[in-house]
Amino acid sequence: MTDHKPIDFYFEFSSPYGYFASLKIDGLAATFGRRVNWRPFMLGAVFKFTGGAPFMNIPLKGDYFRRDVERCAKLLDVPFTYPDVTPMNSLAACRAYYWLSDDDPGKAKELAQSVYNAFWGLGRDMSDADEVARVATAHHIDGEALVAATQDDAVKQRLKDETDAAIERGVFGSPFFFVDDEPFWGHDRMDQLERWLGTGGW
Amino acid sequence: MTDHKPIDFYFEFSSPYGYFASLKIDGLAATFGRRVNWRPFMLGAVFKFTGGAPFMNIPLKGDYFRRDVERCAKLLDVPFTYPDVTPMNSLAACRAYYWLSDDDPGKAKELAQSVYNAFWGLGRDMSDADEVARVATAHHIDGEALVAATQDDAVKQRLKDETDAAIERGVFGSPFFFVDDEPFWGHDRMDQLERWLGTGGW
Numbered sequence: 176m177t178d179h180k181p182i183d184f185y186f187e188f189s190s191p192y193g194y195f196a197s198l199k200i201d202g203l204a205a206t207f208g209r210r211v212n213w214r215p216f217m218l219g220a221v222f223k224f225t226g227g228a229p230f231m232n233i234p235l236k237g238d239y240f241r242r243d244v245e246r247c248a249k250l251l252d253v254p255f256t257y258p259d260v261t262p263m264n265s266l267a268a269c270r271a272y273y274w275l276s277d278d279d280p281g282k283a284k285e286l287a288q289s290v291y292n293a294f295w296g297l298g299r300d301m302s303d304a305d306e307v308a309r310v311a312t313a314h315h316i317d318g319e320a321l322v323a324a325t326q327d328d329a330v331k332q333r334l335k336d337e338t339d340a341a342i343e344r345g346v347f348g349s350p351f352f353f354v355d356d357e358p359f360w361g362h363d364r365m366d367q368l369e370r371w372l373g374t375g376g377w
Numbered sequence: 378m379t380d381h382k383p384i385d386f387y388f389e390f391s392s393p394y395g396y397f398a399s400l401k402i403d404g405l406a407a408t409f410g411r412r413v414n415w416r417p418f419m420l421g422a423v424f425k426f427t428g429g430a431p432f433m434n435i436p437l438k439g440d441y442f443r444r445d446v447e448r449c450a451k452l453l454d455v456p457f458t459y460p461d462v463t464p465m466n467s468l469a470a471c472r473a474y475y476w477l478s479d480d481d482p483g484k485a486k487e488l489a490q491s492v493y494n495a496f497w498g499l500g501r502d503m504s505d506a507d508e509v510a511r512v513a514t515a516h517h518i519d520g521e522a523l524v525a526a527t528q529d530d531a532v533k534q535r536l537k538d539e540t541d542a543a544i545e546r547g548v549f550g551s552p553f554f555f556v557d558d559e560p561f562w563g564h565d566r567m568d569q570l571e572r573w574l575g576t577g578g579w
Contacts, residue, residue, distance in 0.1 A: 224436050226428070234426050235549040239560055246569060249579060347437040358441055363565040367448060377451060 181210040183353040187218035188265035190349035191244045192362040194295040207372040215269045216341045229262040256298030267304035273333045274324040383412040385555040389420035390467035392551035393446045394564040396497040409574040417471045418540045431464040458500030469506035469527045475535045476526040
């Protein structure tokens with residue numbers, strides 16, 4: 176490991192491209208001696224600034240994106256089931272993440288990976304805190320405490336602050352990365368991100 | 378050449394990713410014995426359906442995209458100058474294209490390539506019909522006739538019809554391709570398009 180800054184990885188749980196990115200960003204970063212700082216955020220809050228909307232709900236785009244996501248999953252050869260309910264509400268998952276992350280960032284990341292796997296890998300709606308708690312127990316996380324934390328005012332505020340900070344930094348989609356201060360948006364910019372890591376910019 | 382259907386290539390002149398795509402789609406198609414059917418359209422008309430807007434005008438996205446476009450141009454090693462005026466109004470260029478395309482699709486394509494080169498390669502505003510006429514003369518196209526054609530009712534209607542047909546087919550961005558009936562959106566899906574051509578789907 177060098178003393179390079181970690182890569183910031185911003186993602187929305189409801190984003191399939193964020194899911195694809197989550198499966199490889201750690202490995203990619205490690206190749207270049209970097210760690211990854213996982214940052215879930217609420218994309219819906221960003222849409223208030225950009226006038227955007229979940230792609231599933233946009234005329235013309237909705238059909239295309241479903242096809243595109245399924246093609247990408249097939250090419251990447253990763254677990255994938257298109258969920259019946261999209262977009263999911265990622266509030267509970269995000270709050271649970273930040274409830275854990277200060278004390279145990281590794282466990283928070285494991286939870287994020289399991290939520291992604293349940294939603295985009297298995298197609299299960301993960302909007303409910305009880306569902307998040309269910310996957311959390313596999314990581315020896317206290318499910319009842321998790322559910323309670325999702326209603327805790329400090330945890331709610333923490334997620335708001337994290338999302339505001341993401342917007343402040345220019346994050347407008349998922350996944351979104353910063354390598355030092357260089358921004359990369361989209362799973363399909365990970366090749367450029369990799370090149371940037373290799374060359375230190377160009 | 379086989380008897381495969383041509384690849385449909387939809388593009389907006391104001392789109393830098395359309396420009397990047399225009400530089401390689403013919404060569405890529407030829408590798409697989411395909412021709413390319415160039416289809417300029419008015420992306421602004423599409424935005425009325427999708428609620429979209431030129432990325433240059435969207436909060437947060439505007440700054441990022443400018444950076445992204447410049448990075449892509451550098452990696453692709455293609456002529457590139459970020460124009461002072463974006464987005465350009467592509468009405469005159471599109472009308473001139475369809476005025477030419479039935480009688481001489483090859484010449485229409487040369488005009489499209491020159492307009493792209495002038496706008497995204499050299500950074501010159503090409504909104505005005507006189508500017509389109511200026512680059513057209515290099516291809517032995519009658520500039521005065523071109524300017525007149527951009528005000529011809531039949532030509533105006535033709536562009537409307539072409540844009541409506543694109544929307545009808547699901548085109549919502551630039552570049553947009555169909556390989557047979559398979560849709561691909563974006564310069565960054567040309568790798569998947571290439572793979573599709575090679576395998577006939579997957």
